[in-house]
Amino acid sequence: MVFSSSAFLFFFLPITLLLYYACKKNRTLSNAVLTVMSLMFYAWGEPRFVLVMLGSIVLNWLIALSIGKSRSPSRKKLYLALGITLNVLILGVFKYAGFVIRNINALGAHIADPGIALPIGISFFTFQAMSYIIDVYRGKGCAQKSLMNVCLYISFFPQLIAGPIVRYETVALELTGRRETLDDFTEGVRRFIIGLAKKAVLANTLAELVDKIYALENASALAAWIAACAYLMQVYYDFSGYSDMAIGLGRMFGFHFPENFVLPFISKSVTEFWRRWHISMCTWFRDYVFFPLGGSRVRTKARLIFNMLVVWALTGLWHGADWTYVCWGLAFFAVLVFEKLTGFGKWAEKHAFGHFYAMLAVVVITVLIRSSDITFAFRFYVSMLGLGGAGLSDGLTLLLLKEYAWCLALGVVCSLPAGEFLKRRLKIPDAAWQLACGIAVVACGVLAVSYAASGGYNPFIYYNF
Amino acid sequence: MRKTVNACIAVIFIVCICTVTVLTLSEYGRKYAYGFFKSYKDRLDDDSDIFDNVEARIYKLNYNAENRLWGRDALRHLTVRFQMALPGKDIVSIGGASMVHLTSGGYYNLMDGPLAQSKIDDITEFAEKAADMSGAKTLFVYCHCALFEDGLLPGDTRYLDNNGAFADEMLASLSANGVQTTDSRASYVRAGLTMDEAANKSDVHWTHIAALETAYDAARALSDMGINADYAALERSRFTDEVHPSLLMGEYARRVGNALVIPDDVHVLYPSYDTCVVYEELNYDYSYAEAAFDEAVLNYQNAETDEKLAYQYLRRDGTFREAVINYDNLAPDEGGYSSTAYYIYGHYLAQTHTHNESAPESTVLVFKDSYGTPVSAFLALSCRDVYAVDLRSTHKTMLEWVEEIRPDAVIFAYSQQMLRDIEYVIDDGTGNDL
Numbered sequence: 001m002v003f004s005s006s007a008f009l010f011f012f013l014p015i016t017l018l019l020y021y022a023c024k025k026n027r028t029l030s031n032a033v034l035t036v037m038s039l040m041f042y043a044w045g046e047p048r049f050v051l052v053m054l055g056s057i058v059l060n061w062l063i064a065l066s067i068g069k070s071r072s073p074s075r076k077k078l079y080l081a082l083g084i085t086l087n088v089l090i091l092g093v094f095k096y097a098g099f100v101i102r103n104i105n106a107l108g109a110h111i112a113d114p115g116i117a118l119p120i121g122i123s124f125f126t127f128q129a130m131s132y133i134i135d136v137y138r139g140k141g142c143a144q145k146s147l148m149n150v151c152l153y154i155s156f157f158p159q160l161i162a163g164p165i166v167r168y169e170t171v172a173l174e175l176t177g178r179r180e181t182l183d184d185f186t187e188g189v190r191r192f193i194i195g196l197a198k199k200a201v202l203a204n205t206l207a208e209l210v211d212k213i214y215a216l217e218n219a220s221a222l223a224a225w226i227a228a229c230a231y232l233m234q235v236y237y238d239f240s241g242y243s244d245m246a247i248g249l250g251r252m253f254g255f256h257f258p259e260n261f262v263l264p265f266i267s268k269s270v271t272e273f274w275r276r277w278h279i280s281m282c283t284w285f286r287d288y289v290f291f292p293l294g295g296s297r298v299r300t301k302a303r304l305i306f307n308m309l310v311v312w313a314l315t316g317l318w319h320g321a322d323w324t325y326v327c328w329g330l331a332f333f334a335v336l337v338f339e340k341l342t343g344f345g346k347w348a349e350k351h352a353f354g355h356f357y358a359m360l361a362v363v364v365i366t367v368l369i370r371s372s373d374i375t376f377a378f379r380f381y382v383s384m385l386g387l388g389g390a391g392l393s394d395g396l397t398l399l400l401l402k403e404y405a406w407c408l409a410l411g412v413v414c415s416l417p418a419g420e421f422l423k424r425r426l427k428i429p430d431a432a433w434q435l436a437c438g439i440a441v442v443a444c445g446v447l448a449v450s451y452a453a454s455g456g457y458n459p460f461i462y463y464n465f
Numbered sequence: 466m467r468k469t470v471n472a473c474i475a476v477i478f479i480v481c482i483c484t485v486t487v488l489t490l491s492e493y494g495r496k497y498a499y500g501f502f503k504s505y506k507d508r509l510d511d512d513s514d515i516f517d518n519v520e521a522r523i524y525k526l527n528y529n530a531e532n533r534l535w536g537r538d539a540l541r542h543l544t545v546r547f548q549m550a551l552p553g554k555d556i557v558s559i560g561g562a563s564m565v566h567l568t569s570g571g572y573y574n575l576m577d578g579p580l581a582q583s584k585i586d587d588i589t590e591f592a593e594k595a596a597d598m599s600g601a602k603t604l605f606v607y608c609h610c611a612l613f614e615d616g617l618l619p620g621d622t623r624y625l626d627n628n629g630a631f632a633d634e635m636l637a638s639l640s641a642n643g644v645q646t647t648d649s650r651a652s653y654v655r656a657g658l659t660m661d662e663a664a665n666k667s668d669v670h671w672t673h674i675a676a677l678e679t680a681y682d683a684a685r686a687l688s689d690m691g692i693n694a695d696y697a698a699l700e701r702s703r704f705t706d707e708v709h710p711s712l713l714m715g716e717y718a719r720r721v722g723n724a725l726v727i728p729d730d731v732h733v734l735y736p737s738y739d740t741c742v743v744y745e746e747l748n749y750d751y752s753y754a755e756a757a758f759d760e761a762v763l764n765y766q767n768a769e770t771d772e773k774l775a776y777q778y779l780r781r782d783g784t785f786r787e788a789v790i791n792y793d794n795l796a797p798d799e800g801g802y803s804s805t806a807y808y809i810y811g812h813y814l815a816q817t818h819t820h821n822e823s824a825p826e827s828t829v830l831v832f833k834d835s836y837g838t839p840v841s842a843f844l845a846l847s848c849r850d851v852y853a854v855d856l857r858s859t860h861k862t863m864l865e866w867v868e869e870i871r872p873d874a875v876i877f878a879y880s881q882q883m884l885r886d887i888e889y890v891i892d893d894g895t896g897n898d899l
Binding site: 005006007009010011013014015017043044047048182183185186187189190193205208212394395396398399402403405406430431434435437438441442445446447449450451453454455456457 | 466467468470471472473474475477478479481482483485486489516519520523526527530531532534536537540541543544547551552553554555556558559560561563620621622624625
């Protein structure tokens with residue numbers, strides 16, 4: 001189920017809120033409501049994969065309990081290693097088995113493809129599960145005796161299929177000891193509406209434009225650039241919209257999730273971009289992979305490069321089991337190593353040129369994950385260079401530009417801190433500003449709900465995750 | 466201040482959402498419940514498991530949530546108004562479709578989706594097997610409901626209109642595979658129809674006049690293929706044209722609202738000569754319990770209210786006008802328009818059989834969509850027995866139909882949507898009919 005669907009907005013959400021607040025006084029019961037509804041939410045898209053997720057939950061619950069009970073550090077380490085291995089195995093079987101076999105077969109082998117379907121959101125819930133056992137091992141949270149609480153942490157519907165990846169230490173206390181307040185609830189509703197508008201109005205409209213251009217056999221240079229830029233914005237509004245909705249929903253139920261996107265398009269270097277984009281995933285890899293490998297505090301540059309290579313190869317693979325994702329991760333690795341070793345990143349962050357450089361790099365690299373394969377990506381880059389045979393521009397490009405100019409312009413404005421700039425520049429009093437923002441949120445909400453209820457184009461871009 | 470504003474936003478949001486939920490459930494609750502609790506045993510594959518069963522119920526709930534929502538049309542109209550208010554926009558996206566406002570005043574779908582070669586292959590393979598099985602000949606009757614005149618598209622939207630090119634590619638592909646085809650665009654030219662006469666302004670469907678001219682050419686093609694078909698019976702000059710002015714407010718009106726749409730005249734066409742037709746409507750796949758709940762059954766047949774609720778089989782006889790044409794669908798709603806007037810020759814989901822003693826002896830099986838429905842109705846005047854089926858409303862395969870009917874000819878009366886790579890079913894109805 002997606003948040004921007006009628007089924008979620010008009011049925012799942014009100015029913016869940018009603019049941020939850022009816023049981024609010026009894027924490028066990030209210031958690032049970034959230035757990036059952038979360039499982040239903042997951043089953044809506046993939047009924048049979050609920051079993052996979054439940055299997056993963058039980059496994060991690062048992063391992064965390066074992067870690068918690070063990071007094072011997074070596075035994076704890078053993079349980080942790082076992083837990084991580086099993087989680088990686090689950091991810092490997094369901095997400096990467098087909099990819100690995102396809103590649104082995106490409107080398108001449110004849111292994112039958114097992115044809116295992118990819119459970120939606122497996123990367124998200126497996127990472128959360130790993131976060132649970134690692135944090136218990138590190139003493140950053142207690143092992144939950146209640147299976148239901150672990151189930152709620154891993155399967156909680158707001159962040160289940162598109163993040164943010166909420167680490168166990170962040171919500172360990174809130175699982176049992178949270179307080180729902182009116183302020184949190186209303187702030188959550190506001191955040192949810194903003195996220196819904198980002199997804200239903202901006203991301204879905206940009207997706208129409210992107211899909212139209214990517215479907216062309218031969219796009220003009222201008223069209224290719226428009227599509228590349230629009231796709232980056234589509235992903236931003238889709239992903240950050242989902243994150244906003246997840247954070248908002250979390251607050252409605254008393255949870256406080258971390259921010260996942262902080263104005264990434266104002267970045268002046270790719271390094272800065274990754275400090276602002278999909279923060280929950282970046283910090284997960286930083287804390288659970290990069291730092292254990294030694295992080296930046298290593299003796300040789302070669303070791304630093306190796307550490308970064310591991311992180312970015314895994315980041316690419318995490319996004320999808322395909323060479324396009326691996327290349328995407330490695331492309332970012334190359335740029336980040338360049339910035340780090342030459343100091344170009346820090347230099348760029350002090351100059352306006354950095355904006356142009358960072359966005360250009362991100363736009364160009366992001367083409368890889370929208371492409372069906374490397375050959376297509378290469379063809380698309382050729383089109384971007386104006387060498388695709390369709391010239392620099394054509395009638396179709398101008399038509400699409402005219403039709404979607406409003407969305408592209410709105411997308412750019414909304415990705416920048418334009419509101420704060422206006423408020424400061426025009427010296428608008430806070431009360432008036434809040435009122436204007438409130439009216440804007442209501443208007444966005446009406447439009448977003450209309451778009452969602454209209455049953456229009458509503459792509460789900462996380463099916464590979 | 467922010468807290469107060471947030472509280473107001475939350476109240477507005479929660480009240481609006483809950484109002485829609487409550488009113489939807491009060492209006493459609495029974496349909497939601499029925500869709501969820503009814504038996505799916507007959508509609509799933511033999512090797513399906515409990516998860517397939519659960520998935521079918523979720524599919525139906527999702528379908529209901531997307532399509533049976535209180536106030537959905539009003540919300541759609543709001544998104545349309547918003548898009549139309551944006552500067553420089555000629556294309557409106559609504560409900561997954563992109564459409565433009567033609568310079569002639571009508572609306573027009575810019576369709577997506579490439580040609581589904583697998584569907585072409587299905588038809589080709591079927592044609593060969595049907596010929597082997599009962600000697601039946603296959604004819605593909607293309608129902609073109611898109612532009613065939615230049616200069617009607619606003620701005621540069623012609624760059625996105627591939628409907629004509631798609632039709633060419635589809636027909637060329639079928640012909641290359643040895644399937645006989647007729648193209649309604651040629652029928653329009655022969656009959657001298659203008660765009661206004663062939664296409665509705667307020668509805669995605671074509672006009673009954675266009676369907677009649679296409680049926681004439683289809684009957685003529687049958688005759689050329691050696692099938693007994695009296696194509697002269699479909700000459701338009703031999704028909705009475707009963708015009709109901711400004712009555713139809715079809716699919717486009719539902720999408721954008723009546724205020725932005727020009728209503729269409731409805732031409733009720735029936736032979737001026739004497740006819741005696743037996744018309745039967747069958748619903749093999751509906752049980753009595755289902756019929757009581759399912760709108761699809763209730764909309765299209767002409768029977769008393771109590772009979773409608775327990776409806777499986779309907780028989781009417783008389784002239785073509787009395788037996789085939791369902792005048793109920795012309796009844797105007799409160800606004801004075803009819804949204805169902807296109808379906809006077811039958812609902813697309815109905816499975817029908819017409820027997821016309823005065824027509825030459827031949828049996829024709831028509832696989833049709835909503836565009837092909839009036840074509841199959843008119844063919845009743847040319848051939849003795851005409852069976853018409855929408856494959857989305859049956860669980861039998863095409864070959865099972867052939868085995869049962871043993872037709873002399875099989876006609877596919879399809880618009881181009883049926884052959885695009887989108888969710889339209891060719892072989893059986895198990896996917897869409899859940």
